[in-house]
Amino acid sequence: MDIWFLLTPRYMALDFVGPAEALRMAIEEGAPFRLHVAGPARECVSSLGLVSCIDPLPEALAEGSLVLLCGTVDEDEDYATPEAQQLVAWLRQHITPQVQLATVCSGALLAGMAGLLDGRSCTTHHSIVDKLAALAPAARVLDNRIFVEDGNIATSAGITTGMDLALALIERHAGADIAARVARRLVLYMRRSGDDPQLSPWLAYRNHLHPAVHRAQDLIAREPAQRWPVEDLAGRVHLSPRHLTRLFREQAGVGIVEYQQRLRISLVRQLLQQGVSVERAAEGAGFGSARDMRRVWSKYLPGSPGRPGL
Amino acid sequence: MDIWFLLTPRYMALDFVGPAEALRMAIEEGAPFRLHVAGPARECVSSLGLVSCIDPLPEALAEGSLVLLCGTVDEDEDYATPEAQQLVAWLRQHITPQVQLATVCSGALLAGMAGLLDGRSCTTHHSIVDKLAALAPAARVLDNRIFVEDGNIATSAGITTGMDLALALIERHAGADIAARVARRLVLYMRRSGDDPQLSPWLAYRNHLHPAVHRAQDLIAREPAQRWPVEDLAGRVHLSPRHLTRLFREQAGVGIVEYQQRLRISLVRQLLQQGVSVERAAEGAGFGSARDMRRVWSKYLPGSPGRPGL
Structure with a gap:
């Protein structure tokens, strides 16, 4: 199987290198892949x-080939160049139902410009989901997904998720055994599935600069299942309860209670994915009962904790 | 702060690009870093x-500089070259207590050859831990760690763990806020700490080719907290209980009971890290009691589930 990585002149190194190393290791483990690196500019x-x-864009693709579009440093500037336009024209001509296309990060924008995402479910990096939706209005752009597969086109969130997508492709085309061996070599602790959310609540609400609010968030995040009365929390970070409450909302953009509830619900999700029952997951995450947990879940997440495949 | 990535002529791209992208994004987020890429061969x-x-090795390092040694494709061949020896001599001369050294993957071997790991705790990729121990007998080589910091020298397991180490360094030198923003941009779901094990039991014991044993492992791994009598498991994979028991041990290199117990203990570790109590974690992972869990834990892991900082 021929795999073509396509790079634009100012590509994001990790968008290319993450999946390319995974596929290279798969070859060492016996996968029948051949890797090529090409693009519109030499x-x-x-x-x-x-x-x-790098090599020039190929004049023809063998049936069953896989084309991987990597992202770039500044999509606004880099995708307005003649090279990017040349690549878009090439994609229009060569991405047929007989070949597979996978995109990493802002690479999805190139596929969108080529009209390849029309009528498809797809995703991209969380910072440019709106750009993709504006650029490809006939696409179903999904937010907060690691990767999305729709027919012969797979799109991933970008940067490290290119590796998750590569592992899924390796599993499909070379077997679960080789995929597991590659994950081990990459020292990836656990592969993420397409359905996993891009943004962990453990990382969300943290893009502020207030050290006391960070300390309060650290305390809650380390023990989300514990009770955290605002008085205790305030004492630990040397603020008055009132001051902490106000600062937390101002800086984190979310209240203390909601912050902890989101962490707890995320913990429940993880427990359920690991095969823990709904009741035990609710208890483990610090809810008084499964009913309490379901009530909080419905405030923050679609669906219900019981739905299969979660 | 000057950060020098040092590459040998046949470097492992992901060992370099993972941490380098993280540090580059930290700069974009405001971290006061300057990145350089240099090595013994142009x-x-x-x-x-x-x-x-790339640039030649620097003639001098400013105090407080950070040097990152990346790994290579084939350490036996690549580290026997004159270029590698030149780099080792440079390290002996320039890595003083006033500068920091961090290694990714087989880069630890270069540090070991330079005598820099003598008397230090350190780690490297799980596939070459024995090589490092043989090459640096005065080092305390730790197995199964994401990264290890000892004084001014940090060593990481390699490949993707270079990013975990980079995030820890960003947090130390530029703050938790910038580190969290970089993790979000990288779409890293959750940062791993130095103490996390390199090899997840979810990936271990899977480098065989028997589809029925893989199916049995999938069933257990999806619901490790459930009871899995061998008769049920055998029925699900269309083998006799006796045949499955024998095949499982032959192919996975571990018995069915031990396999499930290791998954359960790993689940307990995760729950404890998330702030769940020992009792609830034991229940959540399917153990009858905390006592049962501790008994099984002591068979597979050092220390005890109650020790702080786990």
């Missing part, structure tokens, strides 16, 4: 500043 | 075949 400067020469 | 061919030119 010379590329990666996001890390290293300059390399 | 021209490098990455594991992915792209050729780039």
Whole structure:
């Protein structure tokens, strides 16, 4: 199987290198892949500043080939260039139902410009989901997904999720055994499935600069199942309860109670994915009962904790 | 703060690109870092075949600089070259207590050859831990760690763990807020701490080719907290209980009971890290009691589930 990584002149190094290393290791483990690196410009400067020469875009693709579109450093500037337009024209001509296309990060924008996502479910990096939706209004752009597969086109959130998508492709085309061996070599602790959310609540609500609010968030995040009366929390971070309550909402953009509830619900999700029962998951995450948990769940997440496949 | 990535002529692309992208994004988020890419040879061919030119090794390092040693494709061959020896001599001269050193993957071998790990706790990729111990007999080589910090020297397991180490360094030198923002941009679901094990039991014992044993492992791994009598499991994979028992041990290299127990203990570890109590964690992972769980824990893991900082 021929796999073509396509790079634009100022590509994001990790969008390319993450999945490419995974596929290279799969070859070492016996996968019948051949890797090629090509693009509209012979010379590329990666996001890390290293300059390399790559092959020109292929004139034809063998049936069953896989094309991987990597993202770029600044999609607004980099995708307005003649090289990007040349790549979009090439995609229109060569991505047929007989070949597979996978995108990493802002690579989805190129596929969108080529009209390849029309009528498809797809995703991209959380920072540019709106751009993709504006650029490909006939696509069903899904938010907060690691990757989305729809027919012969797979799109991933980007950066490290390119590796998750590569592992899924390796599993499909070379077997679960080789995929597991590659994950081990990459020291990826656990593969993420397409349905996993991109943004963990453990990382959300943290893009502020207030050290006391960070300390309060650290305390809650380390023990989300414990009770955290605002008085205790305030004492631990040397603020008055009233001051902490106000600062927390101002800085984190969310209240203390909601912050803890979101962490608890995320913990419940993880427990359910690991095969723990709904009742035990609710208890483990600090809810008084499964009923309490369901009530809180319905405030923050669609569906219900009992739905299969969660 | 000056950060020097040092590459050997046939470096592992992901060992470099993972942490380098994290540090580059930290700069975009405001971290006061300057990145340099240098090495003993001007021209490098990455594991992915792209050729780039890099800077020569610096003649002096500013106090407080950070040097990152990346791994290579084939440490036996690549570290026997004159270039690698030149790098080892440079390390001996320039890595003083006033600078920091961090290694990714087989980069630890170079540090070991330079005598920099003598008397230190350190780690490397799980596939070459024995090599590092043989090469640096005065080092305390720890197995199964994501990264290990000892004084001014940090060593990581390699490949994707270079990003975990980079995030820890970003947090130390530029704050938790920038580290969290970078993790979000990388779409890393959750940062791993140094103490996390490299090899998840969810990935271990899977490097065989028997589909029925893989199916049995999938069933257990999806619901490790459930009871799995061998008769049920055998029925689900269309083998006799006796045949499955024998095949499982032959192929996975571990018995069915031990396999499930290891998954359950791993689940307990995760629950404890998330702040769940020992009792609830034991229940959540399917143990009859905390006592049962502790008994099984002591068979597979050092320490005890109650020890702080786990």
